[in-house]
Structures are given as C-alpha cells and as structure tokens.
Amino acid sequence: MSAPRIRIRLKGFDYRVIDQSAADIVETAKRSGARVAGPVPLPTKIEKFTVNRSVHVNKKSMDQFxxxxxxxxxxxxxxxxxxxxxxxxxxxxxxxxISINV
Incomplete structure (x- = not known):
C-alpha cells in the first residue's frame, strides 16, 4: 500500500496571489513535520474572446480579451x-x- 498523500491544487487569475498562497501552504506543512513536493506550476489556461467593437458597421474592427x-x-x-x-x-x-484530494 502506498504512503498517505495529500494533493492540493490551486487555481486563480493572479499568479502572485497563487504563489503567495502556495508558499504559505508549503511553509505550514514543513513546520508541522511533513515532507512537501512542490509547488509545481501547471500549464496556464488561456481563454480568448473576440467581440465586435461596433454594433452595426465595421465588421473587421474587433477587440480581443x-x-x-x-x-x-x-x-x-x-x-x-x-x-x-x-x-x-x-x-x-x-x-x-483550492481543491484537496487525499
């Protein structure tokens, strides 16, 4: 049987807040005597939205978010x-x- 493990996944829009939260979790876990692997950065998901600037004319004029x-x-x-x-x-x-799997 494998050793017990807690897997924590953090998601957010601001990478600075995510990194600070990950550092807090790692520091807390190490202080309590557990071994920690990570934080491992996973691929960033980028969703792009294209919308028309104008309602009626200028179909070629679009904004991307x-x-x-x-x-x-x-x-x-x-x-x-x-x-x-x-x-x-x-x-x-x-x-x-945050999502936690045991």
Missing part, C-alpha cells in the same frame, strides 16, 4: 495529524480556488 487561469500543484507526503490541523487553520486570500 483573454482570461488566464494559473494553476499550482502541491503534494504533501506522509502528513501528520498536526499537518491536517494546521492546514485547516490556514486562511487563503480571495481569488484562490
């Missing part, structure tokens, strides 16, 4: 009960989507 979704992956290998308690107490800023 994009939304970038940055992702990070953190593996906590062999977590202790103290690690789980400390991670529960951790406050993450707004704009960070």
């Amino acid at each position: 994009e939304v970038r979704t940055h992702k990070r992956l953190i593996d906590i290998v062999e977590p202790t009960a103290d690690t789980v308690d400390e991670l529960k107490k951790l406050n993450l800023p707004a704009g960070v989507d």
Whole structure:
C-alpha cells in the first residue's frame, strides 16, 4: 500500500496571489513535520474572446480579451495529524480556488 498523500491544487487569475498562497501552504506543512513536493506550476489556461467593437458597421474592427487561469500543484507526503490541523487553520486570500484530494 502506498504512503498517505495529500494533493492540493490551486487555481486563480493572479499568479502572485497563487504563489503567495502556495508558499504559505508549503511553509505550514514543513513546520508541522511533513515532507512537501512542490509547488509545481501547471500549464496556464488561456481563454480568448473576440467581440465586435461596433454594433452595426465595421465588421473587421474587433477587440480581443483573454482570461488566464494559473494553476499550482502541491503534494504533501506522509502528513501528520498536526499537518491536517494546521492546514485547516490556514486562511487563503480571495481569488484562490483550492481543491484537496487525499
């Protein structure tokens, strides 16, 4: 049987907030005595939207907008009960989507 592992995925639009949140999680996990792998930057998803500038004329005149979704992956290998308690107490800023798999 494999060792217990907690896999944390962070997603957000601002990479600075994601990196700061990942650093907080890694520092908290290391302080509680667990081994940490990561944060690993995953590919950035770029969604592009093209819209007309004008409603009636100038079909060739368009604007492009994009939304970038940055992702990070953190593996906590062999977590202790103290690690789980400390991670529960951790406050993450707004704009960070977190998913945890055990």
